[in-house]
Amino acid sequence: MLPVDQAESILLNLVHPLNGESDQEVVGLLTASGRVLAQPLVSQLDFPHWDNSAMDGYAVRYEDVVNASIDHPQELEIIEEIPAGYAPQCTIQTGQAARIFTGACLPKGADTIVIQEDTERLGNRVKILSTPEPHAFIRYQGSYYKAGEPLLIPGIPLEAPEIAVLAAAQCTHIPVYRRLRVALLSTGDELVTPDEPLKRGQLVDSNQYALATVVANLGAEPISFGIIPDQREVLKNAIAHAIEKADIVLSTGGVSVGDYDYVEEILTELGGTIHIQAVAIKPGKPLTVASFPHCLYFGLPGNPVSALVTFWRFVQPVIKKKSGLLPKFWQPEFVKARSLQNLKGGGKREIYFWGQLQLVKGEYEFQLAPGSQISGNLINLAQTTGLAVLPIGQSEVKAGDFVQVLKVR
Numbered sequence: 199m200l201p202v203d204q205a206e207s208i209l210l211n212l213v214h215p216l217n218g219e220s221d222q223e224v225v226g227l228l229t230a231s232g233r234v235l236a237q238p239l240v241s242q243l244d245f246p247h248w249d250n251s252a253m254d255g256y257a258v259r260y261e262d263v264v265n266a267s268i269d270h271p272q273e274l275e276i277i278e279e280i281p282a283g284y285a286p287q288c289t290i291q292t293g294q295a296a297r298i299f300t301g302a303c304l305p306k307g308a309d310t311i312v313i314q315e316d317t318e319r320l321g322n323r324v325k326i327l328s329t330p331e332p333h334a335f336i337r338y339q340g341s342y343y344k345a346g347e348p349l350l351i352p353g354i355p356l357e358a359p360e361i362a363v364l365a366a367a368q369c370t371h372i373p374v375y376r377r378l379r380v381a382l383l384s385t386g387d388e389l390v391t392p393d394e395p396l397k398r399g400q401l402v403d404s405n406q407y408a409l410a411t412v413v414a415n416l417g418a419e420p421i422s423f424g425i426i427p428d429q430r431e432v433l434k435n436a437i438a439h440a441i442e443k444a445d446i447v448l449s450t451g452g453v454s455v456g457d458y459d460y461v462e463e464i465l466t467e468l469g470g471t472i473h474i475q476a477v478a479i480k481p482g483k484p485l486t487v488a489s490f491p492h493c494l495y496f497g498l499p500g501n502p503v504s505a506l507v508t509f510w511r512f513v514q515p516v517i518k519k520k521s522g523l524l525p526k527f528w529q530p531e532f533v534k535a536r537s538l539q540n541l542k543g544g545g546k547r548e549i550y551f552w553g554q555l556q557l558v559k560g561e562y563e564f565q566l567a568p569g570s571q572i573s574g575n576l577i578n579l580a581q582t583t584g585l586a587v588l589p590i591g592q593s594e595v596k597a598g599d600f601v602q603v604l605k606v607r
């Protein structure tokens with residue numbers, strides 16, 4: 199059995215991220231959400247594009263209002279009104295001001311904005327009732343970003359803030375990495391689909407649906423191969439087909455030591471290189487990983503909790519890294535949390551307990567899912583947001599003590 203951290207580093211070293219040139223496609227602003235930027239973005243626009251006012255008020259020359267106060271108001275002549283979107287025509291001379299609104303261009307000659315709350319309007323004149331700071335409320339051209347500098351770097355996920363930047367930069371054709379194709383297949387003679395009547399001994403294939411969900415949530419494209427019976431040749435054909443179609447294959451079941459556990463043998467027969475056969479993790483020990491020239495194959499254990507735990511711990515960072523994301527976006531996120539229950543360790547495997555991670559008064563707490571923490575029990579897996587980890591050699595975490603927790607959503 200490989201230690202968890204060794205298995206993780208083997209896996210991450212096997213990942214060849216998508217190529218920013220050959221694996222890119224172009225999407226629009228409204229379809230870019232959740233995608234990963236594939237090329238650096240540079241704008242030819244300064245931000246702000248023009249010197250402009252941050253407030254509704256009057257554009258003035260600072261020297262004209264330097265001694266203004268309620269007792270000694272400074273009176274200026276208003277020579278132009280400048281709403282947002284309008285290009286000012288006049289130059290402000292000594293003794294003059296322009297009426298100006300938020301976002302409107304600063305007129306030539308003016309260097310300061312006086313907010314309208316500090317003024318009194320008298321027809322085409324304005325009394326300035328207090329001295330502003332020099333350059334007050336001016337948003338200078340290029341003060342946020344100068345044309346030609348790097349704006350967005352490849353490998354970042356595109357969400358609302360980045361899409362706002364892309365829109366503002368008039369980038370309407372966005373180069374993103376293509377979606378990863380992730381094939382899913384469930385092995386097992388006992389399995390039926392959720393809409394089939396259950397006969398004695400049968401079980402619904404829940405893994406396929408769980409995995410399709412987590413894969414899609416990562417922005418990849420799940421390709422379902424359905425349920426494959428425990429028949430060597432049928433399974434071999436299905437696996438061969440999946441490897442051909444996908445960047446990553448996730449099968450569940452058939453990786454332990456039972457007579458019908460064929461996955462590893464088939465992977466070897468198909469020319470795969472086996473990198474991992476078992477990991478010292480509970481649940482999830484029989485995790486099997488093989489590589490093919492264009493595909494990475496994960497044989498996840500069949501038990502529903504084992505399948506999801508090994509997905510979260512090993513497959514998720516692999517999918518993220520392969521998708522083109524920068525390391526800070528694919529590295530697993532562990533947090534320190536106060537355990538609300540005793541967690542019992544022991545044995546030869548790193549133990550993953552499932553439950554809820556909640557932030558209480560600035561500190562994480564881990565609430566163990568009640569009921570049986572056994573890999574066949576998917577019922578108490580609902581609402582899992584974190585996995586508390588007990589390393590090998592640690593016999594327990596007492597209620598109230600801290601434990602490392604892997605965030606899973």
Ligand SMILES: Nc1nc2c(c(=O)[nH]1)N[C@H]1C(S)=C(S)[C@@H](COP(=O)(O)OP(=O)(O)OC[C@H]3O[C@@H](n4cnc5c(N)ncnc54)[C@H](O)[C@@H]3O)O[C@H]1N2
Nearest residue numbers: 384386402403404405451452453454459483499500501504
């Ligand atoms: N003698 C030993 N037996 C087992 C060992 C062992 O070391 N020695 N390891 C156990 C561990 S740990 C696990 S985990 C399982 C893994 O088994 P497989 O990956 O071979 O999976 P199966 O045997 O096919 O199924 C296990 C279990 O999961 C249910 N299952 C399978 N597929 C699905 C699915 N798509 N959706 C829902 N549930 C599924 C299946 O019915 C079985 O109950 O092996 C132990 N055995």
Ligand code: MOO
Nearest residue numbers: 481482483504573
């Ligand atoms: O590894 Mo198994 O997943 O312990 O039940």
Ligand SMILES: [Mg+2]
Nearest residue numbers: 452454456459
């Ligand atoms: Mg088995």
